Amino acid sequence: MIPGLGQAAPTATFSAPTITATVAVHELRPESEWRFEVAIGQKIEVRIMSGTAELFGTELALNHVYTFRGTKSSIYTWHGCRIEVTGSCEEYTAEETPMLQYANTHFALEKLRDEAHQRQGDGPRVMVVGPNNSGKTSLVKLLTAYAIRTGRQPMVINTDPREGLLSIPGTLTATPFASIIDVEQGWGSSPTSTSSPVPVKLPICYYYGLASPEDNTKLVKPILTRLALASTSRLAEDQIIKETGMIIDTPGIISQGKGGYDLISHIVAEFSINTILVLGSERLHIEMQKRFSAHRTSTGESITLVKLDKSGGCVDRDDTFMQQTQEAAIKEYFFGDSRSTLSPHTQQMGFEDVTIYKIREANALSFLPGGMEEEATGLYEKVEPNPGMLHCMLAVMYATTSDSQDTVRDASVMGFVYVSEVDDKKRRFKVLAPMNTRITDRPMIWGSWPEASMSVIG
């Protein structure tokens, strides 16, 4: 193993020994929210001393010590509570929240699920749209948590490549949620960790490999179609998931302009969306009304549009924060978290042992009439390992090296490797893999998202 690996909090050793952790007790009134931000590399511990409290819809247990690292989040109480906080963070308490609206949305969805149960049909297929940092992911989490608390099993779908859901950024996933969300981990542990107290959830995972869906619409659209097919057939296998339905998170960028609206239409069509929740934008709500008021799903249903307020707690996350979150997700994938340590394997291979496809940024090619160049050259370019790949992630696909590019694109992801060394002279390279599985007979995809990251082995 490479020395220095698996250290979760590299700043810990530098803290001055005389500083003792601060302890504060907050008394929250009913229907208020304690909002907090913990810097990356820092942690706080929170204990609910009395009353009831929840984090994005997931109930917090009394007297359990929860640890939060590098996060922006909030604890809400319907009936009032007292919380003890150890450690320092930026924090304040808010009395005004859109929680009643959000809870009512859950109850409206519950009505649809009960109806679905009675006719043994499909539950609601909900899409959440809104600009960047309008609270889409937090709302999806809350609706997921409330559904689980009601005994449901929602299929949660992430179409935002910027952030992974139980997966690496750059992937698009569908995950059936049967057990509670792990509040300390965001969504929960990644499937590579094994000893999490919360049961592991296994996402159906596809790889897009670019930061924005608008970077290559010709690649993202068929992947979304594939994701819709896979999740619809998973739904059909299981009555509880089927009647609970889907909750879909979307990238903020597609709510911000014309090209994006086409992607919204694509998701609406492919996933047969019948409920759209619009967060925090009057203009977007009007645009959605224009586009979808006369729309009918394949089974003739109309679309219900609901406008919801943005929470005052939503915070912008700057590039540094996003980058650090991304690196933390990658590190966790290979090395586990503070609760379970993983031991990744290093594999050494010759340049000629592997098949690697680099994603073309297709939208940059569209200067040729009718996209001719792209048709002639394909979505991916076959490349040899090269120094440009150093510190990048490669997606190992469930396909064979002789498969066509379209088959590789449509394949689900088997796992990821991290390129830790490239020796141009000896024509050999090294990767870090979560397991010692043979990967040379699988095609791999090299994208630009997640970005190359030194700190994974630093």
Ligand SMILES: Nc1ncnc2c1ncn2[C@@H]1O[C@H](COP(=O)(O)OP(=O)(O)OP(=O)(O)O)[C@@H](O)[C@H]1O
């Ligand atoms: N009520 C709240 N209190 C404190 N923090 C919050 C609250 N709601 C959301 N946040 C935080 O604000 C940030 C943005 O929220 P969120 O990720 O839900 O937005 P988003 O619309 O999904 O963003 P993006 O478009 O970038 O994916 C997150 O760090 C989230 O944890």
